[in-house]
Amino acid sequence: MRLINAETLKLEEFPDGETPIYAILSHTWGSDLEELTLRDVEEGEIDKPGIGSAKFRGCCQQAKKDGFGYIWIDTCCINKTDLVELSEAINSMFRWYKRAAVCYAYLSDVPGDENPRKDGSKFRTSRWFQRGWTLQELLAPRRLVFYSLEWRPLGTKVQLGAVIERVTGIHRLFLKGVNDLQSASVAQRMSWAAQRDTKRKEDLAYCLLGIFGITMPMIYGEGGDRAFFRLQEQILRSTRDHSILAWGLGGESTGDLAQSQARGFLAAAPSDFANSGHIVPRNRSTAYLDSLEISGGSLHVSLSLLATSAETVGLINCGPEGDAQQVVGIPLMKVASGGPDEYIRPRGCHSVIRPIINSDALRKPIHIRNDNGPDTQLSRQQGWIYDDSDFADAHLELVDVAPRSSWDEERAVIMSTTEPEGNAHPTLVRLRHYDGASRDFILILEFKQQGAHAEAHYCIAICSRITLLTDIVGNLQYITRQVSGKRRASNGLLNLQLILERNAGRPMFTIKPKAMRYPPYSTVDVTVELQKPHLTLEIEGMLHAQKRWDELQHIDYDEESGELESIYGQLPLLWASENGHTEMVKLLLDNGIDVAAANNGKRIPLIAAADKGHADVVRLLLATSGTDVNVKDSESGRTPLSWAVERGHETVVQLLLEKGASITVEDRDTCTALLYAAGMGHNIVELLLGNGAAMNNDDTAWRLRQTLKGHEDSVLSVAFSHDSKLLASGSSDDTVRLWDTATGQLRQTFEGHQNDVTSVAFSHDSKLLASGSDDNTVRVWDTATGQLRQTLEGHQNAVNSIAFSHDSKLLASGSDDNTVRIWDTATGQLQQTFGGQPYINSIAFSHDSKLLASGSNDKTVRLWDTVTGQLRQTLEGHEDVIYSVVFSHDSKLLASGSVDKTVRLWDTATDARGLHK
Known part of the structure; x- marks a missing residue:
């Protein structure tokens, strides 16, 4: 194996088994004129103009800085003119990257001031993530550090795991090496290369050899499909x-x-x-x-x-x-x-x-x-045959097809695209008249299954030449409904009709144009249809998707202004609220529709939704500014709560009460919500009586005290100090912030984590603050000085939960690496490790600090003895992931919350048997 001496910049060769520790470079190749070759390095020509020399010298300097004496660069260390050596190198490449002490991923298209975590960053769109060879260079090394154009570090693949997962589709557990690469299915590993490309088509197969643990000879010239077939055979x-x-x-x-x-x-x-x-x-x-x-x-x-x-x-x-x-x-x-x-x-x-x-x-x-x-x-699949000469006689030419993959230009055949469910997807064909000023014709071609036979259907419309076919595809359901049944169309120059001729023995039809003497009674102009307001199109699209055909016929909009006016004669928001169209309600509210608008001055959306029991709609309306929870309808003077209790909609009643709905407001007949509930004999009476006093006591109303701003990303965890004077917040911006609860002022910003801060906790004397992060570490901070006291390392995956013991002598951390670790807060030394429980989401100490509870993805709660490290109990009963555990203040009860929609109470004094759920 050839290596470059980082000090002398000379090549040295080592036999297998005697290779020194080395760093390795991952990069995308530039122009052949700029890249350094083996011969260039052998002859000392390492200062060629272009990016090659910058990569070479930068890699050597970084290796020396990191204490490595040797580096390996593919362009410089392989004799690509020797096909035997090249084949051996390609088959060894994955192993070489895996054995390297560190891999430097040099991203020449990413500037040094780039924040990789920012949406739209150049890191996310880097060419490095689009090339075939860099896939194995991402997966093989144990440690990989990304560098910018100026050789500034951007982060490691572990630190940037969440970003890389979104860019590549590779789960971060594979990136971190927690999951063995060979445990991924063949389909998963193939999918990681689906959006990548290589300069030589055969390399798209060869670059995957190491990922699948395969070796095979290189045959350049065989073609990419043949090389990929041989790979799959192996x-x-x-x-x-x-x-x-x-x-x-x-x-x-x-x-x-x-x-x-x-x-x-x-x-x-x-x-x-x-x-x-x-x-x-x-x-x-x-x-x-x-x-x-x-x-x-x-x-x-x-x-x-x-x-x-x-x-x-x-x-x-x-x-x-x-x-x-x-x-x-x-x-x-x-x-x-x-x-x-x-x-x-x-x-x-x-x-x-x-x-x-x-x-x-x-x-x-x-x-x-x-x-x-x-x-x-051709013999089996459905489609249409396009005869260019026939259309040329009508002065028409085909200019576009959607989807493009349907158009087999060599055979002049438009293939029907099959959806995963087996149905044929509509195909759009754009025809253009030779006259430069005319509108285009749009053909919508579709096969519909009728029993054992497929029937061909088509319709015709026109559109402006500047209207994009992608815009039509984006609103295809709506457009298809508008054009349905239109077998003729006119663009002013040509009155067009189509004739479909079936080919014997196969579901293929030849399309023939026919010019008519007179224009049709009406022609649909797709461009005009698309100019209707976006809101109307979306609502019609929703109803179309739900196959509510009758409701579609009753949407009215002003032809002149294009504004949506009514559905079934009602205001759109009122109609959607009354009929439980949650997504439509959200769409209308997001577009600024008046939440309090009444139909003919009478019923309003909140009352209609409460009356019908549409809890999700009620929740949306109550969360909207301008909603009056005690509003009365003009006919009877009744409130939303009055209607909900009479109908027995308990969930809606609870939502209204939580928003301050009054149980004593009288309608025109002097009836209250409580009276309606009693008269109907509903159990809601108990709910009203249990909530009414608090809901009508203005002195106890919750008020917003402060809004604490400063984080640059989502806040994932908050905690009060035990004297309630401080509030800590952990964020996806990788920082912890400490706030004064009396003034709302920012006291400290703790920086140092390299990934999301998922949990924060104060010691019981409020002198220490601990933070757990997706960077696999726990950090302990001094709340008075803001200094970092300790960094607790050892977890192999994200830390999800942390907790101090009540004497503040111990600190516990639960992690996705399937362990709970107990640390000595004075020394930072690891005291205990509890393992065997996958993906631990929550931990809690008992108040005597003798027990530690942990809840995890395996649907169990485990009780550990903090002194001996022994497992005391495994509490089973939950049917899904457990996200939270907590002890009562006397430590006699333990509560656990789960995705299974239950909270379970366990009696710690009676062998932790479940009491309630």
């Missing part, structure tokens, strides 16, 4: 992970599903796994431990098959990580000329998510050929 020989077949899944939006170039059972490129990052293996039974074997050009596998008149889907042994009841189904088609168990994976059809089938009896061994038959895409 992976199949060493895995039983079915997720290697889980490519071609649709994303959240099916409007532009990528058209894979795969022609068999294996993917054509990592991009085919773009939507498979959440797919993991399912281990249901030993029957599913069959190996995946390639023989004679076919894949041999046992699958459950779901066959309908329209499709056959093979259920493979993997599925969404968050839903164990779902698996991936891959599209299959029986080979007409093959054996009874011979299938192909047809090109252009997407994988789907389907419910799991528990019976192994439906599984059968099949062979999937590594091709998709003669012109499978």
Whole structure:
């Protein structure tokens, strides 16, 4: 292995087993004229103009600063003209990066003053995150530090884990090395490379060798698809992970599903796994431990098959990580000329998510050929044939198609895009007249399944030449409804009609234009439709998505002003509130609709929602400025509370009472809310009596004392000192702030954490403040001087909770690394480590400091003896993650709160048996 001496800047070569400690560089290559080569370094030509010399010298200087004598840079340490050496280097690359003491990731397109955590930062959009080779350079090293153009440190991959996870889709546990890389599914690892590219297409496969623990010879010139196929062949020989077949899944939006170039059972490129990052293996039974074997050009596998008149889907042994009841189904088609168990994976059809089938009896061994038959895409998939000469005769040309992947320009075929659910997605075609001043024609083409047959549907509209097709796609549901049934259109120069001619034996139609003598009665102008206010379009889109067709017919807007006027003759907010359209209510409120507007001077939205029991709507309205909780309707003089109690809507009643609704306000018949409740015989009487006194006592009303501003990001934790004179706050801006509760003034800002501050806690004498962070550390601060007293290191993952013992001699910390640690506050020494409980979210000391409780993701509370370190009790009963635990002041009771929507009380004096929930 060649290394560069950081002091002499000369190359030195070391045999295996004698390699010294070295630093390694990760970077993106610039121009070949600027990069330093092996020959340049051998000849001492290290000061070429351009970025290459800056990287070389900067890396050497940083290594010396860090105490390393040697560095490795790919451009300088590999003889790329020797194909044998190059092949060996590529197969060894992952191992070299893993063995390095540190990896310097040099981001030449990121300035030194950049804050990587800021939304829109150049760090997040750096070219480094888009290149294929840098993926293994991110994952392999134990320690990786990012540097800017000026060689200023930006942070480590652990410190910036949350940002990198959002940019790359790689879970931070893999970035930190907590989760072994090989524990990620094949589909997950492939998805990490889906948005990356390489200069040579073959390298997109070769750069993944180390990530999959594979070695294979380099054959430059074989093409990217062939190289990627060989990679998958090698992976199949060493895995039983079915997720290697889980490519071609649709994303959240099916409007532009990528058209894979795969022609068999294996993917054509990592991009085919773009939507498979959440797919993991399912281990249901030993029957599913069959190996995946390639023989004679076919894949041999046992699958459950779901066959309908329209499709056959093979259920493979993997599925969404968050839903164990779902698996991936891959599209299959029986080979007409093959054996009874011979299938192909047809090109252009997407994988789907389907419910799991528990019976192994439906599984059968099949062979999937590594091709998709003669012109499978044309012989089976639905679409339209475009004849350019026919349209040229009508002075029209095709200028755009959406989604673009539907347009096979070489064959002049518009393919129908299939959604994950199996339905065909509408395809838009834009036609332009040769006359430069005319409007364009928009064709909306769609297949609709009618039993076993697919019927072709189309409609025509016009639009301005400057209207973007993407804008039409963004409002496609609304536009389709407006254009539905329009088979003719006129742009003023041409009166156009379409004729669809079916091709025998296949669902393909030839589109033929026909010029009409007279224009149609009406033509829809999509540009005009899009000029309707955004609010109207969104509301119509909501109703359309919910298939509330009748309600759509009763939306009225002013044609001249374009303003939304009414729905079913009612004011929009009133109608949405009365009918429980929570999202629509939010949309209207966000657009400044008057929350108190009444319909014909009578009913208002809050009363309508309270009457109907729409609690989520009531909650939105009460949170809006200008809402009067005791407002009366003009007809009966009744309040929202009066209507809610009469109808028995207990949740709504509670919401209104919490906002100060009066139980004694009388309506025109001198009836109060309490009287209505009693008259109807509801249990709400008890609720009113229990809340009424406090709610009507103005002297006890809560008032805002202070708003403490200064943090630059979300506040994640707050804590009062035990003398109530100080308030501490921990934030995602990586700081802790200390406030004076009497004046609201900022007393101290504690800086030093390298990630979110998730928890803060005062010692009981208020002299110390502890903070826990996602940077895996606990820091202890002096509240009087603001000085950092101690940094407690040892956790291997984020610290979620901290707590002082009541004598302040001990400090406990709970972490995502599955441990609770007990520290001596005087010395900072680690006293105890309690392990075996995953993702600890909350900890608490008993008031005699003898017990420590911890709640975690495993749905249990554990009680630990702080003196001996022994586990005293495991409290079971919760059905989901536990986020909070606390002891009563006499330590006889322990409370725990969980995602399962319960609080459980445990009796610590009687073996911690559950009392209530």
